[in-house]
Amino acid sequence: xxxxxxxxxxxxxxxxxxxxxxxxxxxxxxxxxxxxxxxxxxxxxxxxxxxxxxxxxxxxxxxxxxxxxxxxxxxxxxxxxxxxxxxxxxxxxxxxxxxxxxxxxxx
Amino acid sequence: xxxxxxxxxxxxxxxxxxxxxxxxxxxxxxxxxxxxxxxxxxxxxxxxxxxxxxxxxxxxxxxxxxxxxxxxxxxxxxxxxxxxxxxxxxxxxxxxxxxxxxxxxxxxxxxxxxxxxxxxxx
Numbered sequence: 001x002x003x004x005x006x007x008x009x010x011x012x013x014x015x016x017x018x019x020x021x022x023x024x025x026x027x028x029x030x031x032x033x034x035x036x037x038x039x040x041x042x043x044x045x046x047x048x049x050x051x052x053x054x055x056x057x058x059x060x061x062x063x064x065x066x067x068x069x070x071x072x073x074x075x076x077x078x079x080x081x082x083x084x085x086x087x088x089x090x091x092x093x094x095x096x097x098x099x100x101x102x103x104x105x106x107x
Numbered sequence: 108x109x110x111x112x113x114x115x116x117x118x119x120x121x122x123x124x125x126x127x128x129x130x131x132x133x134x135x136x137x138x139x140x141x142x143x144x145x146x147x148x149x150x151x152x153x154x155x156x157x158x159x160x161x162x163x164x165x166x167x168x169x170x171x172x173x174x175x176x177x178x179x180x181x182x183x184x185x186x187x188x189x190x191x192x193x194x195x196x197x198x199x200x201x202x203x204x205x206x207x208x209x210x211x212x213x214x215x216x217x218x219x220x221x222x223x224x225x226x227x228x229x
Contacts, residue, residue, distance in 0.1 A: 001169070031213035035152070042202055042222055043144075043152065048215040086152050090214040094140065094157045094166040094206075101151040 002091055004099035011105045018077045020102045022070040022087030030089045032070040034063060037101075038083045046085075047072060074104075082106045109133040111141075111203050111220035118226045119193050126189035127223045129203030136184035137161035140206035142216060143177060143188045147199045157206055158186055193227045200224050 005023045012018035022032060032050050035043035045054050047063040050070065060075045070089075074081055087099040114128045129141065143155040156167035160179040167177070179186040186203055201223045204216035 031209075031211075033213075033215040035216075037152075042219040043204075043216075044219070045215055045217055048207075048217075049209075049213040054217065084151075088152075088215070090212055093208050093212075093214065095168065096142070096154045096214065098152040098154065 002089075002097050004087055004089060004097055006085075006087060006099040006102045008100070009103045009105065011107055012074075012077045013107045014079060015076055018074040018081070018104060020072040020085050020104065022072070022099045023068055024089060025068060027068050027070055027089060028066045030091075032063070032065045033088050034072045035086045035088065036083045037086065043086065077106055079106050109205065109218045111205060111218055113203060113220040113223045116224040116226070118228070120229055121195055121227055122192050124189070124191050125193055125225065126187050127201060127225065129186045129220050131184045131186070131205070134205070137181050140208055141179065141186040142204050142206050143186075144202040144204060145199045146202065155188065160184075160186060195227050197225060198227045
């Protein structure tokens with residue numbers, strides 16, 4: 001079965017750049033999306049098609065995907081960005097896989 | 108405005124049956140797949156399966172095949188997931204989400220329900 005690996009936790013100082021990785025076999029051949037989930041809330045889509053941002057998502061969120069690794073980058077990280085982040089890739093139209101999630105701590 | 112509104116929290120005993128729901132509005136319900144996602148306490152997101160309300164075509168993720176039944180009633184724009192015999196390990200938050208399915212494979216869930224908490228305890 002296809003698996004996506006994320007680091008369990010990432011820490012970043014406020015105002016600095018955070019990078020969260022998502023690794024999978026030939027992941028660059030697939031499209032990746034990213035979700036943000038804050039405690040007690042539903043997930044929110046923040047990146048789709050590797051690097052596109054839905055309306056209303058701040059420009060400080062960006063994405064890339066090449067080789068075996070997709071990366072979510074948060075520039076100028078703010079305290080409000082503290083959350084869990086999940087990557088997702090699709091093996092077919094209806095078969096999606098989530099990464100295990102990364103807890104972002106803003107120091 | 109697209110909305111997915113889920114049914115309320117449930118507390119059940121092991122062995123009992125349960126059906127939870129997800130009602131869509133603000134878009135053509137029959138034209139988009141709906142997915143169900145499980146989140147066990149303190150854990151990550153797991154895709155259970157998806158359903159296309161237009162024709163009730165349903166696909167299950169392997170770990171959930173045979174464990175749950177996903178269905179939809181397009182006449183009332185509502186999707187369901189049901190259990191015939193709950194286990195304590197079914198305790199989790201369950202989310203529905205609308206799937207945007209792109210021909211070239213760039214799928215994603217763009218709208219999510221508020222979640223339904225299911226607690227199974229004797």
